[in-house]
Amino acid sequence: GYRDRRHSPPYYDESEQEDPFRIFVALFDYDPLSMSPNPDAADEELPFKEGQIIKVYGDKDNDGFYRGEIRGRCGLIPCNMVSEIRAEDDETMEQLMKQGFLPLNTP
Structure with missing residues (x-):
C-alpha cells in the first residue's frame, strides 16, 4: 500500500530487498517426472521430499x-x-530455512 512507500528508499539494493515469501513444508515426496498432472510441464516443477522447506x-x-x-x-x-x-x-523462520527440513514425525 501507499503507507509503506515513504519508508523505503526510492531505489533498492538487490541484496537488501527480497520479494515477500511464505514458508511451506512438503507433505509428501514429489517427483514431477513420474507424478506431474501435466507431464509436459514436469521440467518446470521442482522435485521435493517429505518435510522439505519450500519458499513460496x-x-x-x-x-x-x-x-x-x-x-x-x-x-x-x-x-x-x-x-x-x-x-x-x-x-524461527531463519532456523527453518537453514535446516531446510522440518522433522514432521515429531510429536
Missing part, C-alpha cells in the same frame, strides 16, 4: 501451482502437496 512467492495459479524455491532452485510447486508453516518469528 505469491499465490497459486489457476492450475493450483505455486511459484517456489528450494535450495536456490526456482520452479512450480503443486499446492496439494505442501502446507504453509506459520513461523512464530523471524528467528
Whole structure:
C-alpha cells in the first residue's frame, strides 16, 4: 500500500530487498517426472521430499501451482502437496530455512 512507500528508499539494493515469501513444508515426496498432472510441464516443477522447506512467492495459479524455491532452485510447486508453516518469528523462520527440513514425525 501507499503507507509503506515513504519508508523505503526510492531505489533498492538487490541484496537488501527480497520479494515477500511464505514458508511451506512438503507433505509428501514429489517427483514431477513420474507424478506431474501435466507431464509436459514436469521440467518446470521442482522435485521435493517429505518435510522439505519450500519458499513460496505469491499465490497459486489457476492450475493450483505455486511459484517456489528450494535450495536456490526456482520452479512450480503443486499446492496439494505442501502446507504453509506459520513461523512464530523471524528467528524461527531463519532456523527453518537453514535446516531446510522440518522433522514432521515429531510429536
